[in-house]
Amino acid sequence: MYPLFFSRSQARTFDQLVKPHLRGLYRFAHRLTGNPADAEDLVQDVMLKLYPRTRELEAVQDLRPWLNRVLYRQFVDRDRKGKRRQEQSVTDTGDIENHQAFLDRYPGEGLGPLADMERGRAGRMVQEALAELPPDQRALLIMYDVEGWEQQAIAEVLEVAPGTIKSRLHRCRQKLREQLARRMEP
Known part of the structure; x- marks a missing residue:
């Protein structure tokens, strides 16, 4: 105590x-x-x-x-x-759509309406696709691709081997690509 x-x-x-x-x-x-x-x-x-x-x-x-x-x-x-x-x-x-947990939304920049307009349709599609990823996959992509962390630092935070980070990044990016491809279909 x-x-x-x-x-x-x-x-x-x-x-x-x-x-x-x-x-x-x-x-x-x-x-x-x-x-x-x-x-x-x-x-x-x-x-x-x-x-x-x-x-x-x-x-x-x-x-x-x-x-x-x-x-x-x-x-x-x-x-x-x-x-x-x-x-x-x-x-x-x-009616699950009205009861989504706030942590399942894509983490935005918070730069305001003008920045949101500048991102355009492609940016919104990436945000929506990223939001569909499980939180652990979303966090990994944010740490590496958005924040620019080194794989060793991510491995320490997630308590896994650095080689595991490489394979997880590959799978996360592949899943994100698949979601984007589905969104772009007519």
Whole structure:
């Protein structure tokens, strides 16, 4: 059990450890969730979980991939909880379209209406196709193709071998291509 009150030195230590990574964590969370408020909530949940464990954070060698792994796990947990709630809230009519979990939407840029217009039809088709991918596949494509992470860093976050990342990327891209091809059919 953690103490109810924390010292100022612990708060300073936590701030020094985590603050340099907050912008990257938020950007990653925003891409995963697709909306600023949900991204803020996700990062806040992670910070609340980690604050009592400041001593453990000090012992972590490379904090960036470790924090991203914690954030990704929190995202997956929220997604699972959202799906459970979705299954419970679906009516007998089977109207699933009105009960989609917010985490199944494509993570958007959040740049506003002008940027959305500039993306055009092709951009919307890619977003829709990406939204149909399972969250783990969507997260992998976002980490590598959108955020530009190295395969080694992704492997650390997902706790798999780097070679596994290569094969998963190939499968994810293939699935995305198939979905795009279906969308382009008349």
